[in-house]
Each structure stands twice: as structure tokens, then as C-alpha cells.
Amino acid sequence: MHILSKSTYIKGLQCEKALYMTKKHPYLRDKLSIEQRAKFQRGTDVGILAHQYFPGGVNMAPNSPSQFPKKVVETVQNLRNPAVNAMYEAVFQYNDTLVMVDLLVREGEQWRAVEVKSSLKLSPTYYNDAALQYYVLNGCGVPLSDFQLMHLDPDYVKQGPIDVKQLFKLVSVMDFAKEQEATIAANVERLKNVVALPHAPQVEIGPHCHEPYPCDFLGHCWKNVPQDDPDVSYTIDYKTLFAQAPNPKPRSIGYLNLLLYRPAVPEIDGTNPYQEMMLGFALSGENEPDGHSIWHCFEDHSRWHEGIDVLEERLSHYDLAVCFTPIDIASTLMRHDILQNQSFGHKIFNLYEVLQNAHLLHPKLKSGFNLQHIAEALFHDVKLFEHSRILVEATALELTGYEQAKDDLLTENEVVKRIYQHFFR
Numbered sequence: 001m002h003i004l005s006k007s008t009y010i011k012g013l014q015c016e017k018a019l020y021m022t023k024k025h026p027y028l029r030d031k032l033s034i035e036q037r038a039k040f041q042r043g044t045d046v047g048i049l050a051h052q053y054f055p056g057g058v059n060m061a062p063n064s065p066s067q068f069p070k071k072v073v074e075t076v077q078n079l080r081n082p083a084v085n086a087m088y089e090a091v092f093q094y095n096d097t098l099v100m101v102d103l104l105v106r107e108g109e110q111w112r113a114v115e116v117k118s119s120l121k122l123s124p125t126y127y128n129d130a131a132l133q134y135y136v137l138n139g140c141g142v143p144l145s146d147f148q149l150m151h152l153d154p155d156y157v158k159q160g161p162i163d164v165k166q167l168f169k170l171v172s173v174m175d176f177a178k179e180q181e182a183t184i185a186a187n188v189e190r191l192k193n194v195v196a197l198p199h200a201p202q203v204e205i206g207p208h209c210h211e212p213y214p215c216d217f218l219g220h221c222w223k224n225v226p227q228d229d230p231d232v233s234y235t236i237d238y239k240t241l242f243a244q245a246p247n248p249k250p251r252s253i254g255y256l257n258l259l260l261y262r263p264a265v266p267e268i269d270g271t272n273p274y275q276e277m278m279l280g281f282a283l284s285g286e287n288e289p290d291g292h293s294i295w296h297c298f299e300d301h302s303r304w305h306e307g308i309d310v311l312e313e314r315l316s317h318y319d320l321a322v323c324f325t326p327i328d329i330a331s332t333l334m335r336h337d338i339l340q341n342q343s344f345g346h347k348i349f350n351l352y353e354v355l356q357n358a359h360l361l362h363p364k365l366k367s368g369f370n371l372q373h374i375a376e377a378l379f380h381d382v383k384l385f386e387h388s389r390i391l392v393e394a395t396a397l398e399l400t401g402y403e404q405a406k407d408d409l410l411t412e413n414e415v416v417k418r419i420y421q422h423f424f425r
Contacts, residue, residue: 002068002098003192009097009132010125012191014212017203021217023195029216035388036214042264046118047102049265050150052164054105054114057086061100068098079111079142094139097188101133103150110145113137114170118264120154120274125212127176134177135184147174152273158266167265167273218367234362234377241358245424246349250319254285255413255420257323259394259405260332261301268302277304278311278336279394282409284417287317292410298394298402312338315347324351324371324416351419375415378422382415 003023004012012019021028032040051057058078062071071091078084087104103114115130126149134147153169194201205222209215259280264273271277280296295310297303315321315338323329330348356369362377372384385408393405 002093003096003195004188005098006100006129006132009187009191010129010213011216012194013128013187015203015208015215016191016194016201017221018215018217019191020194020197020200021220024200028220030219033388034386034392038388038392043118046152046264047116049162049164050103050114050116050168051088053150053168054086054103057088057103057105058084059088060091061089062091068093072098076140092136092140092142094136095185095188096192097132097136099133099136101137107145110143112145113142113147114150115148116168117149117151119151122149122151122171123212127173128180130173131177131180131184132188134174135181135188138181144174146172147177148172152264154272154274156266156273158269158271160269162265222366234360236355236360237358241354241423244354244357246320252285252287252318253320253322253420254283254287254315254318255323255417256315256321257282257409257413257416258325258329258332259296259390259409260327261304261391261395268304276332276335277301278307279304279391280405280409281307281311282406282413283311283314283321284410284413285318288314292413294406294409296394296402296406298405308336308338319347320349321347322349322351322416322420324412324419326352326370349420351416355419371412371415374419378419382418384412384415387412 008019008022011022060071060075060078062068068091072093075087075090075092078087078090085106088102090101090104092099092101101113102116103112105112105114113133115126115133117126119126130147130149134144137144137147148170150168150170153167156163156167203221209218209221215221258278261277261279262274263277266273266275268277279298279301280294282292282294284292293314295307297307329350333348352369355374360374360377362373364373364377367373371387375382375384390405390408390412393401393408396402
């Protein structure tokens with residue numbers, strides 16, 4: 001049985017304690033967030049789509065971890081079988097380290113290895129991932145013609161069916177992988193020794209808990225950080241807070257919640273990978289029928305442009321639009337021509353930026369500066385949900401999901417209104 005894999009190796013480079021906990025105490029992992037599950041599924045979907053770049057391959061993916069030894073043997077057999085020209089998820093093990101290569105393509109007497117990434121550009125972590133795979137393949141004696149990273153081309157524009165040859169870009173990392181081989185070998189031995197320790201290594205919490213990926217054991221490692229208490233109140237720089245207050249005082253206020261969608265693989269002709277679309281919005285305020293307006297195109301994403309005119313018209317009825325989002329909302333609205341010019345941007349009041357600038361602090365915020373945690377910090381009677389859930393519901397292709405997404409958009413608006421009035425009434 002192997003000790004390391006691609007994921008545990010990368011995890012060990014980020015934090016040795018996280019590696020140890022993954023191998024020895026996996027039951028202490030945090031529950032995966034909706035957003036993390038969606039990212040994993042997106043990576044899987046893009047990886048399967050990439051198979052079409054080299055069609056006709058043999059899928060070597062095991063159905064369970066117990067099949068790894070069997071798949072290692074079958075992979076070696078396929079390497080020697082001239083009838084096999086490509087393999088998907090080929091399984092190799094060397095020096096107690098197991099990797100599954102996304103694409104392995106025969107080129108004469110050699111093989112080209114390809115690792116697929118569902119991103120628009122390549123990060124250092126991806127290069128480290130490829131270097132580990134090269135180390136294992138080379139150790140197994142696989143004759144490689146090249147090792148490449150495949151990622152989505154930001155310049156690809158969908159016109160008709162997806163053209164995988166145009167959608168993906170290939171970048172050779174063979175030279176980098178060769179240069180890193182000695183470093184990889186040393187890292188493998190070091191991390192194997194970590195797994196063999198009798199107790200988890202002592203590692204202080206810090207920025208590495210979130211970079212390059214959010215750690216699976218934040219809840220465990222942060223459990224001794226002072227927790228929220230009914231008697232613990234927040235702290236905030238009121239001078240900075242009030243300096244950001246709307247001036248002059250708005251006569252009419254709308255509370256805006258945008259639902260933006262960025263599919264990795266473009267769905268609509270004329271769009272690029274990860275191009276932003278507005279799937280819906282909720283606007284609450286005194287100028288809305290029944291106190292709120294909702295527009296969405298959940299059933300037909302190609303209609304997303306129609307909502308731009310609707311939102312522009314509704315915003316014109318308000319002196320101020322209050323929202324809560326980590327994105328640059330004014331730039332987003334200008335990009336979609338909802339705000340026609342920069343001077344109109346004063347209508348947008350983003351509580352996310354305002355409260356961050358005013359250094360809002362509370363124990364609840366230690367695991368993320370988001371609407372859910374801020375609401376729980378300010379109002380002990382408020383329980384929200386992950387914002388990512390709304391997008392999952394809106395793209396669920398089920399009417400019940402659509403209805404829940406609309407309800408959740410309005411629920412968030414009510415919380416944003418309550419926070420705004422708490423500080424600026």
C-alpha cells in the first residue's frame with residue numbers, strides 16, 4: 001500500500017501536520033463546503049472532457065482505493081500492449097508514492113503524459129504536482145517523450161459544439177520536472193518520515209492554513225482559538241466606518257443581491273471560459289412591488305443579457321444600492337453596462353469592503369469574512385447558509401432548486417439590510 005499520493009504530497013508541502021492528520025486521523029477533517037465540492041466536481045468534469053483531446057483511450061480509474069494494486073499491474077500491461085494508444089487515469093507507484101496520470105498517450109516507443117487543470121493559468125502548485133508525477137513515472141521506467149500541463153485557453157470563444165482542440169492549451173513542463181527530481185526525492189523521504197511519526201508534528205496556525213488551499217483541519221487546529229461567546233462583542237474602527245457612510249444621506253435605499261455564474265467550460269455561443277454571466281438578482285426596497293423584485297434566467301442561461309436592462313431600470317429608482325460581496329461590484333456593474341459611467345458608481349455601497357476597511361473583528365470571523373459569519377457575530381439569532389448554495393440551487397435543473405434559490409437571495413438581502421441599518425440607521 002502506498003504512503004503518499006499527489007494530493008497528500010501537495011498537502012504535506014503546505015503543512016506537515018495536515019499530512020499527518022490526513023493519514024492518521026482523517027475523521028477529524030472539516031466537512032467539505034458546497035463551494036469546495038463544486039470545485040472538485042468542476043475539475044472532474046473538465047478532466048473527463050479532456051479525454052476527447054486524445055480519444056479512444058482506456059479508462060484505468062479504480063472504483064475504490066482497494067483496486068489501486070490491481071490497476072498498477074494493469075497499467076504496466078497496457079504500456080506493453082501495442083493496441084493501447086492512450087490511457088486515462090493510469091496508475092503508477094514508486095517509492096511508496098502513487099499517482100494517477102490524467103492522460104497518457106503513446107508516441108512511438110515513448111509516452112506523453114498530460115495533467116489536466118480546470119484553470120485559465122498555471123500556478124506553482126501545478127508545476128510541483130507535475131514534477132511529482134514525473135518523478136514516479138521516471139522511477140517506474142516509463143519512457144517519456146514529454147510531460148505537459150493542459151489548461152483552459154482564456155481566449156477560446158464558443159461557437160457551436162465545444163472544440164476541445166481549441167478549448168485547451170498544452171504547456172510542456174518536462175525540463176522543470178527534470179530539474180526538480182532531486183528535490184522531489186528529498187521531499188518524498190521527508191514526508192514519508194512525517195507520516196511515520198508517533199504523534200502529529202507541532203505546527204502553529206498561520207497563513208499556510210489557507211494557502212495554496214484551505215486546509216481540511218481548520219476546525220481541529222483552530223479549536224483552541226478563543227471561541228465566540230454571548231458576552232464577546234465585536235470590535236470595529238468607528239472613525240473609519242463612519243467616514244465611509246453615504247453622503248449625502250440617501251432618501252431611498254435598495255438592497256441588491258446579484259447571482260453571478262462563471263462556468264469553466266462556456267455554455268453559450270460567443271462566451272469564453274469562466275466568462276461572467278448574471279443568472280439573477282434580488283432587489284429589495286420601498287420602490288419594489290411587494291417590497292422586492294426578483295429576476296432570473298435559471299431555466300435558460302442564454303437569456304442572461306435580458307436581466308441587465310431590467311436591473312439598470314430598477315436601480316434608477318434608488319439613491320443607493322447596498323450589497324455584500326467580495327467582488328468589485330461597481331466594476332462588475334459597469335462591465336455589464338448597468339452603471340453607465342464612473343460617477344454613477346457612488347450609488348453602490350458594498351458592505352463587504354466597508355466593514356473590512358473598518359477592521360470589523362470577532363471570533364466568528366476567524367474562519368472567513370463572509371455574510372454568514374458577520375451575521376452570526378452581530379446578531380446571535382441569525383443563522384445563514386453558504387452563499388455558494390444559491391448558485392448550486394440555481395443550476396440544479398430542478399424547479400424546487402430554482403424556488404429555493406430565489407428564497408435564499410431574498411433571505412440574504414434581509415440580512416444585508418439588517419447589517420446596514422445596524423451601523424448606519
